[in-house]
Amino acid sequence: MATPRIDRIEQNFIINGAMDFWQRVVAATSSLASGDTEYTADRFFSSNQGATAKTIEVSRDTDVPSAAASGLAALYSHKTEVTVAAGSLANAADLLTPLDQRIEGLNYAAMHGKKVTVGFWFKASVAGSYTLALNGAAFTRSYVTTFSVASNAWTYISKTIQLENSGSYNLSNGVGLELTIGAISGSSFSTGVLDQWQTGNYYSAASSVNWAATLNATIRIALVSVVNGDRSQLGSFARAGRNISEELELCQRYYEKSYDQATALAAATAEGAESYVAANAFMRPMINFKTRKRAQPAITLYGWTSGTVGVAERDGGTQVALGSETLGERSFTTQGNGHTDGAEYRFQWQASAEL
Secondary structure (H helix, E strand, O other): OOOOOOOOOOOOOOOOOOOOOOOOOOOOEEEEOOOEEEEOOOOOEEEEEOOOOOEEEEEEEOOOOOHHHHOOOOOOEEEEEEEEOOOOOOOOOOEEEEEEEEEEHHHHOOOOOOEEEEEEEEEEOOOEEEEEEEEEOOOOEEEEEEEEEOEOOOEEEEEEEEOOOOOOOOOOOOEEEEEEEOOEEOHHHEEOOOOOEEEOOOOEEOOOOOHHHOOOOEEEEEEEEEEEOOOOOOOOOOOOOOOHHHHHHHHHOOEEEOOOOOOOOOOOOOOOOEEEEOOOOOEOOEEEOOOOOOOOOEEEEEEOOOOOEOEEEOOOOOEEEOEEEEEOOOEEEEEEOOOOOOOEEEEEEEEEOOO
């Protein structure tokens, strides 16, 4: 099958914008204390940085904008909830980002220097002014703008922005452009200069409401898109231009797992597991990816009966240590010693080549 294109007119440059795929999270809730960053829906991540004590929980949620309003029957939204509140973000390096996606330079190249429209649905329990930010040129250039919402009401936000056509933007397989929604921060990442490109690495407007000051405050975000041109009056393009199989293939350029899509990492299951029969004590099974990766990925191996990291297992749970050896964009090789001749071993894996 041909590699799906991401640069067609009205095609969404945000991968998994409708949040159909959650390969890592499945049904779990993740708690992020200060210093934590975690990928949630495929290609999206949340982050909690800085010394101020504060904690958020991120999860997949079924509270979504109505199909009548959005034009799409969304399955999920991304939910952020404050579980340890912070009255102020006093540390300069404090940064809370509910939702962030980094666009690869090879995809960003198709919109470099052009006018784009960013669109998404947003719902917050705390009314007020929130931030949308773009960061590029190796995090040295920023565009920060704001939008206002009422409490607990799904609102469609659309911003048309002229991208820069100069500067040291990555047009290869690194970070071309970063999109951040709803961030709040200390002084190092905050700015009062809005609606224009500026030098610096800024994620929040100084005027943004401090939603982290309210215990159990929630933010939900759904149907995220970035498309070429001024599309501000045309609604959400979250699934524009691609079918569901193409969307998954784009996700798997950055992250893939052997488990079924709805199965959590480290689950005790044979479904999707790699299997091999030992011909001698030392074995080197090779695994091919479904999709060529952005770069050589980081590999984690799991025992199929226990979820133990770094092992292959026989029926009954007998383990042999297994590690990844030769890594490439299309495949990886594992290696382990101590196998029993003629015995069948299985393992699960994940591969991450995220930006």
